[in-house]
Amino acid sequence: MSDFNIRPAVPADVPLILRLIRELAEYEKAADEVIATEATLAHSLFHAGANAAAVICERDGQPIGFALYFFSYSTWLAKQGLYLEDLYVTPSARGSGAGKALLKYLAGLAVERDCGRFEWAVLNWNTPAIDFYEAAGARPQSEWTTYRLTGDALTAFAGS
Template sequence: MTIAIRAAQTGDVPTILRFIRELAAYEREPDAVEATEPMLQAALFGAAPAAEVLIAERGGTSVGFALFFHTFSTWTGRRGLWLEDLYVTPEARGSGAGAALLQALAGIAIDRDCPRLEWTVLDWNTPAIAFYRAKGAKPQDEWTTQRVTGAALLALAGR
């Protein structure tokens, strides 16, 4: 069956949230999702959208999504695309949905003059790593992600 990729619409928010929760469970953080439908509605379709979503469909059923947003590189002087989440339901894995989502994202990057499409992947997620390598992704091993949250974020802000 053919995979179709389309831009998410406001009615997709419940499905997007379900996919986010399924991804969190897969990534061993089932209780970490704080997002709600109203939050996603505002973030994706409000006055100043923070991100965009592509939906993968097979036979008219949503089977995956990719959530992405723009970054900016001072070195290139141009925007890039950051893939925050890519998820395909277990029953649709191997169907080409993930590849179709990545291909669509690469096309968006090119159409928007973005020289980079970047993302992170958990180091234990070997199926995803193998998939990304097969698509031409290269690790950026010399970089480590840094994060400040909660009390440390408040302290850093002096509050």
Template sequence: MTVAIRPAVLADVPVILRFVRELAEYERAADKVVATETLLADALFAQQPAAYAVVAEVDGVPVGMALYFFNFSTWTGWRGLYLEDLYVTPDARGSGVGGALLTHLAGIAVARGCTRFEWAVLDWNAPAIAFYLSKGAEPMNEWRTYRVSGDALTRLAEGA
């Protein structure tokens, strides 16, 4: 089986959204997905994209995707690549698709001068954690992620 990875195109938006929904279902958060094809198309293909995506195919059939964006480290003075979502269909798992996606993104990171390639994983997702560790990833256990959203975000923006 040969895995081909290519940049996403506008016509991929429906399959990307399907993969996002399948990932959210796997992560026990299907009810949290409010993205639409229009929102994803704008985020990925606007004049100044908010994010980028690549699609993994086997025999021309999409079997996975990775959605990423660039961030910046004040400590290093360089940009980083942040992997927002990595998804491989259940039938394609264990066949090298996930590894090929990570390798592809690492290549983008190196080519763009990034000094970091980071992502988050749910603490209960043992298969993903084992996979990432096997690729040389190191957990950042001393860091905690915080989020402000919804009404709390509005209140914070209003100075409350």
């Protein structure tokens, strides 16, 4: 793991993070769903009340991946949790241990912050990611189904 430098993202990283988000979206067959801009990403990560944060993984001074996360809360545990929104490693760096280094970095942050959970979601078809997460000791939570309101449905429901 010593080949990698993982550091908190800074505002100057916004173009890089957005590029990596777009690469991830393309990999997940959802490139047309990315509406984030540098301005909206900078605001959501770096304004005074920002709830999300990112880390950059570098090897030999070159960025090869990132993870974006935020803190959630569990009423049952009465503790915060760390929720991993996205983890992405560039294709040329996959298999190098960068993904594991990012995951371990965030697990360490969760322990340091006394989080009761470290959670994330993975697409059902993404077997390389599923295999990677299970090899790290993570287990799927099949008793829960994620629901989502977005776009017009969210606006309509909020206004009803």
